[in-house]
Amino acid sequence: MSARERVAGTVANYVDERTGAAAYLKKNLQKVFPDHWSFMLGEIALYSFVILLLSGTFLTFWFDPSMRTVVYEGSYQPLKEVEMSAAYASALHISFDVRGGLLMRQIHHWAALIFMAAIVVHLLRVFFTGAFRKPREFNWILGIGLLTLGIVEGFLGYSLPDDLLSGTGLRIAQAIIQALPVVGTYISFFAFGGAFPGEVFIPRIYTVHILLLPGIFLALITVHLMLVWYQKHTQYPGPGRTEKNVVGYPLMPVYMAKAGGFFFIVFGVTAFLGAVASINPIWLYGPYTPGQISAGSQPDWYMGWLDGLVRMAPPIETHAFGHTISWNILIPGLIIPGILFTGMALYPFIESWITGDKREHHLLDRPRNVPNRTALGVMALTFTLIALINGGNDIIATHFSLTINQIMWFSRIGIIVLPPLAFVITKRICLSLQRADRELVLHGKETGRLVMLPSGEFIEIHEELSEAKKYALTQHEQPKAIELVTEDAQGVLNPKGIRAKLQARFSAANAENIAKPTAAEVKELEAGHH
């Protein structure tokens, strides 16, 4: 035994005698995880969160969330002698006078953007592959909670420096709070400690941004990962992979090495972006004053779709019993996001009701094999994308020489017409891909090699797929429509009348698939009976 091994053994023994960790680690470090590049997306979110914690802690050393008025005396000359809040002055101080400060601010902001992007793409992976199905519904709901918190946390973060852009965003947030019928004005007064913008809001959101929400994040991410651990990770279908086993590599050493390396790649990319790509240059915006707004004010991308919805809303208000109800803010700012997020959270239950499938699923779906779900996802994405485009209407207008009205009308009409169109087109594409899979299994891959038969006829040689590939393309189940029972054998009407009708209708749409090749068909072809 070498000296190094002896020391390692002594240390391990010391720890084990006091914690009893050896047995636990031995069992868990050998845990097997399936491997696929798309399982990295959740990891990117996780690593970006760690980068956010580290870079954010650095920023707290110098950031002063106070609204006290100061006169700027730092080294950025264009703002010299300008009156501003201590918060804005300290953010400028970090940017220009703290060594590495601007780099850290930019790393923090880029990490937030990557964090949100990783969460959204991870969510899409989970959605399109059906990883949210039983028993993972709870983790899906937790995920929706994390997404919502991420949006709020990011918004609060870029609202802190009290620059002209952050103040503009807060003004919109206050308008949304005020749009709440009856209680809105009171909640706004309570949150802002009086009239907008007041002196207390930024110190308050600072505490929420650096203490409360990161704490909740830590707790929820821990539960999220514990559930992944306990329920085991899903896997893509393939030979040898069943609903009852997990095929992959052990945590130690394969995943420890991969995950460690991957963390540094994510950190490296974020640091590179922070070093070379300017983000949120607050010194160009100037300090916030409620009477000003600069052209081209854009929120971060994950807020852009909400801003876009508010920007496209027609000016509808009603006045009743001495109260004004601003539908133009209430609908895009609260009701639509509320419906979207509640719908997303409930989706696993809605789908299982439609399919009548209450079984556990550990094998993932190929998106084409579940056309309705895939089409619904693309429909929701199209909706959000159009809202996002309208969120940048001022920038698009100046860059493409269009008017704001042209973009707004495109968005107003597009947001109603294009999502259903996207649904139909996606469903058709999925069915075509199913047809292509069927062709592949039955007739093999086109090789491009043409041969002339003795009769003079030209045919293309098709290469048979491997057994593994054939299995992967045909192992999935195809759902059957739930039959509508209007009355039972005794003639008693089904008490769930409308619900049963709806379920039958949705499940029939869900069951529209191209029949996958049967074993008999494959055999027949193999025997040469075309």
Ligand code: HEM
């Ligand atoms: C802070 C944000 C999040 C972090 C750090 C995170 C992290 C992770 C990680 C590391 C995994 C395992 C690897 C993988 O499947 O990608 C995972 C799995 C999972 N996540 Fe997330 N996630 C987050 C947000 C979300 C969101 C927004 C959703 C969906 C609404 C979600 C739903 C799930 C589900 C259902 C699984 C199990 C997937 C499976 O077994 O195939 N997560 N998460």
